[in-house]
Structures are given as C-alpha cells and as structure tokens.
Amino acid sequence: MEIEEVHKNTKLLYQGKPWNVDNAEFVKPGKGRAIYRLRLKNLLDASTLDITFHSGDKVEEASITNQEMQYLYKEGDHYIFMNTANFEQTFITEAQLGEKINFLKEGTLVTMQLLDERPIDITIPTFVELSVVETGTAIKTATVTAQTKSARLETGYTIDVPAFIKEGDVLKIDTRTGSYVERLSTKK
Amino acid sequence: MPAEGERLAQLKNNLKRRAQVYDLAREFFRGRGFLEVETPVRVPAIAPEINIVPVESEGWYLTTSPELHMKRLLAAGYSQIFQISHCFRKGERGRLHNPEFSLLEWYRSQANYMDMMSDTEQLLTMLTRKLRMGSIIHYQGHEIDLRLPWPRLDVRQAFLKTVGWDPVEYYDARRFDNDMATEILPGLPFERPAVLMDYPAPAASLARLKPGNPLVAERAEVFIGGLELANAYSELTDRAEQTRRFAAEIEQIEREQGRKIPMPESFIEAVGNMPESGGIALGMERLVMLLCDAASIDEVTAFTVDNI
Numbered sequence: 001m002e003i004e005e006v007h008k009n010t011k012l013l014y015q016g017k018p019w020n021v022d023n024a025e026f027v028k029p030g031k032g033r034a035i036y037r038l039r040l041k042n043l044l045d046a047s048t049l050d051i052t053f054h055s056g057d058k059v060e061e062a063s064i065t066n067q068e069m070q071y072l073y074k075e076g077d078h079y080i081f082m083n084t085a086n087f088e089q090t091f092i093t094e095a096q097l098g099e100k101i102n103f104l105k106e107g108t109l110v111t112m113q114l115l116d117e118r119p120i121d122i123t124i125p126t127f128v129e130l131s132v133v134e135t136g137t138a139i140k141t142a143t144v145t146a147q148t149k150s151a152r153l154e155t156g157y158t159i160d161v162p163a164f165i166k167e168g169d170v171l172k173i174d175t176r177t178g179s180y181v182e183r184l185s186t187k188k
Numbered sequence: 189m190p191a192e193g194e195r196l197a198q199l200k201n202n203l204k205r206r207a208q209v210y211d212l213a214r215e216f217f218r219g220r221g222f223l224e225v226e227t228p229v230r231v232p233a234i235a236p237e238i239n240i241v242p243v244e245s246e247g248w249y250l251t252t253s254p255e256l257h258m259k260r261l262l263a264a265g266y267s268q269i270f271q272i273s274h275c276f277r278k279g280e281r282g283r284l285h286n287p288e289f290s291l292l293e294w295y296r297s298q299a300n301y302m303d304m305m306s307d308t309e310q311l312l313t314m315l316t317r318k319l320r321m322g323s324i325i326h327y328q329g330h331e332i333d334l335r336l337p338w339p340r341l342d343v344r345q346a347f348l349k350t351v352g353w354d355p356v357e358y359y360d361a362r363r364f365d366n367d368m369a370t371e372i373l374p375g376l377p378f379e380r381p382a383v384l385m386d387y388p389a390p391a392a393s394l395a396r397l398k399p400g401n402p403l404v405a406e407r408a409e410v411f412i413g414g415l416e417l418a419n420a421y422s423e424l425t426d427r428a429e430q431t432r433r434f435a436a437e438i439e440q441i442e443r444e445q446g447r448k449i450p451m452p453e454s455f456i457e458a459v460g461n462m463p464e465s466g467g468i469a470l471g472m473e474r475l476v477m478l479l480c481d482a483a484s485i486d487e488v489t490a491f492t493v494d495n496i
C-alpha cells in the first residue's frame with residue numbers, strides 16, 4: 001500500500017515483522033516533500049520503533065484476523081490449537097506464547113491472531129481455572145499475618161497460595177498478574 | 189447531544205473568530221485599495237508542482253491555488269487584487285493539513301517579495317489589534333512577540349548554521365526538503381515569527397531569480413509558532429523562463445510519479461504581460477489557528493475530510 005494510505009492502527013509488515021501503527025504524523029512544507037513519521041508497535045513483542053517515510057514510499061499491509069481457537073495439547077515446543085469454526089488444527093510455538101503457557105490447559109478457548117494464515121499470538125481469558133497438583137505445608141510462624149506457600153498447578157506453573165490450599169483444589173487465577181484470586185472448589 | 193452536535197458546539201468560539209478574521213482581512217485589503225476577485229475552483233490546468241498532487245474532476249482539476257488565474261488578471265492590468273478561495277491538495281491530511289483548505293492570496297504590481305512580507309506584518313498587526321490580543325500573543329503555551337519588524341533569515345545561512353551544508357552551492361531537493369522539515373523549521377525560535385528568504389534557485393517555483401545573484405530566488409516564507417503561514421514571491425514575468433521551468437517540472441512529474449500534467453497554456457500566454465509584481469499565499473486555517481490558540485486544523489474547520 002502507499003504510505004499515504006497509512007493511518008493510526010493500520011497493521012504493517014516491516015522488516016519481516018508485523019507492526020501496529022500507534023501514531024502517524026504528517027509533516028509537509030507547502031512546496032516540499034511530505035514526510036510521514038510513524039510510531040510502530042511490534043505485534044509480537046510490543047517493542048516500539050519510530051520510523052520516517054516519504055511520499056511515494058510503499059509499505060506492506062499486514063492483514064491480521066482474529067479466530068477463536070481451542071487449545072488441544074502440547075507436542076515438543078509446539079502448542080496445538082483447533083479452529084472452532086472449521087476444526088482445522090494449527091500450532092503456535094512456546095517462544096511466541098511466552099508466559100501465556102502458564103495459563104493454558106487443554107480445552108481452553110482463546111482468541112488467536114493470524115497474520116495471513118500464520119498464527120502470531122493468542123489472547124487468553126483474564127481469569128482461568130487451574131487445579132493444584134502439588135503443594136507442601138506452610139511453615140508455621142508465631143505471627144498472625146496471612147501465611148502463604150507455593151503450589152504447582154496442572155500447567156506446571158508455580159504460584160503463591162494461602163496456607164489452606166490443598167492438592168486437588170481448583171483455583172481462580174488472574175492471567176494479567178499471574179496471581180491467585182480465590183479457591184473455586186476443594187477436593188472432598 | 190449527539191456526537192456531531194457536541195463536536196460542533198465546542199468549535200463555536202473558534203468558528204466565530206474565524207468569521208471575524210475573514211471580515212477583518214477583507215477590511216484590511218479593501219482599505220488599501222485592493223479589489224476582491226473570484227477565480228474558478230475547477231480548472232483545466234494547474235501549476236505543475238512535483239510535491240502538490242491535484243484532485244481530478246472529470247479530466248479537469250480542483251484548483252491547488254488561485255495563483256494562475258490571479259496572475260492573468262494582473263497581466264490584464266488589475267494592479268492590486270486579493271481572494272480567499274478553497275483549494276484542494278490530494279492526500280494532505282494531518283494536524284496542520286486538510287485536503288480542502290482556504291488560501292488568502294494577494295498580488296500587487298510594482299512590488300517584490302519583501303513588500304509582500306511587509307503586507308503580512310501589517311495584516312497580523314491589524315488583526316491582533318482589532319481582536320484586542322496585543323502584540324504579544326499566547327500560542328500553545330508560549331508567548332509570541334509579534335512586534336515589527338519580524339526577524340529575516342537567509343535560507344543559505346540557516347542551513348549552514350543548522351545542518352552544515354550549503355543548499356545554494358550544492359542543491360539536493362530531497363535533502364533540502366528533509367532538512368528543512370526536520371531540522372531548520374523545528375529549530376526556529378518559537379517566541380518570534382521568522383521570515384526565511386532567498387531560496388535556492390531550483391526551489392524557486394514561480395519566483396524570479398534575484399537580480400545580481402541568479403543562484404537564489406526571490407522567495408520568502410513566514411513561520412509563526414511552528415506554523416508555515418505564507419509563501420511570497422517576486423513574480424517571474426519572463427515567459428520563456430516560466431515555460432522552461434514548467435516543462436522541466438512536467439517531465440519530472442511524469443518520470444518520477446507517472447502523473448501526466450498539462451502545460452497551463454493560457455497562463456503562459458499571460459506571463460509576458462505581467463508587470464513587475466509581488467504575490468503571496470497565506471493559509472487561512474493556519475492564521476485562524478494562531479489567533480484561536482488552536483493546536484490542530486480540526487479545531488478551526490467545521491467539517492474536515494474525516495467528518496464530512
């Protein structure tokens with residue numbers, strides 16, 4: 001596409017990476033050549049880049065689509081998802097997911113961002129329910145402050161939980177902070 | 189209130205001031221013996237300029253400036269004329285641009301580019317006095333001292349001082365435009381207007397070359413508060429030279445951009461009959477922005493291309 005057609009929130013492919021145009025500034029002396037100053041945000045790692053284009057320059061538009069996907073299972077460092085609309089399977093790598101792997105359990109529904117047909121990222125629910133697979137006992141102290149201990153969840157993620165949490169309990173986890181919210185059910 | 193009603197209600201003070209500025213500008217020129225003229229907005233040919241892309245209209249163009257027709261009037265003996273007209277420039281949209289905007293242009297015979305700058309100084313002085321703003325105005329958190337005379341800066345000296353190269357000796361259009369936009373203009377002091385004068389001859393456009401120094405053109409621009417306000421020329425009245433420049437520009441536009449632009453023949457016919465004269469184009473929205481302390485053209489335009 002022509003640089004003239006780029007606006008705020010246009011998605012671009014630049015240097016092989018997908019970017020969102022966070023800000024576009026148009027500078028033009030009356031008789032001079034137009035300058036386009038863009039602030040780009042990387043759609044994969046959120047890093048930013050300031051770059052200047054001139055009139056006549058061409059840029060590549062990135063077509064990003066959203067699709068609901070269900071996480072099925074992990075194979076090596078590939079996370080396999082199923083498109084809930086057409087049941088086709090695709091994968092996204094552990095590196096692309098980053099810390100989101102801590103909250104993915106089989107069957108979770110997510111929104112996947114696709115660049116052309118290629119998965120680039122997922123949006124996970126704000127809250128997920130994960131069960132405790134292993135936790136020790138809290139070290140007793142003389143204080144009355146709330147006691148915490150660590151617990152390993154079914155995804156392999158380890159977090160701090162209150163002392164009363166037991167193996168088999170299902171916990172509500174805030175994926176934005178990665179922290180314990182509440183106990184949803186306990187093993188009888 | 190619906191979103192549009194609310195938006196327009198917020199613009200009311202600025203739009204009222206805009207109307208005052210138009211009235212006062214007309215009063216200024218009539219008081220000095222200028223005749224207000226009207227020239228066509230839809231025209232068969234425009235001045236060929238590589239960095240100004242016209243909007244096409246059934247094989248003709250929406251005018252990018254009333255310059256050519258006003259000069260035809262000048263050539264016919266109308267010695268002092270002014271006009272406020274809508275102009276169109278394709279793709280120009282930003283904080284300071286809307287593809288449809290208004291230019292105030294005035295021309296007078298037996299005058300040169302610096303006389304046009306003096307007119308501009310007098311116009312601003314009259315406007316701020318009548319609007320009871322005083323000679324020191326507030327714009328975007330800064331004080332701007334509009335007292336006369338405004339500082340004049342030689343383009344060559346400004347380049348040598350700021351970016352360390354001489355655009356008059358070694359002209360490079362891309363480098364010149366880029367350094368002007370990114371280094372020279374942002375570096376101008378905010379607290380005073382600045383008149384940049386004597387542009388490199390290849391950036392002359394429709395200006396005559398300086399008598400005694402053909403390396404520079406008698407072109408001047410005034411900047412106030414970071415706004416490019418007006419562009420003035422000592423007008424080129426040499427038909428052969430004007431034809432040669434336009435032909436070169438038309439050839440370059442086709443070669444670099446693939447755009448075919450016709451030679452404005454009727455204007456060329458008139459150039460040889462033009463008296464020695466000065467002319468200037470001033471962006472009305474920019475002027476109103478300055479006098480309304482508005483950061484964006486959207487604050488002084490009821491309907492921009494984005495909410496048309």
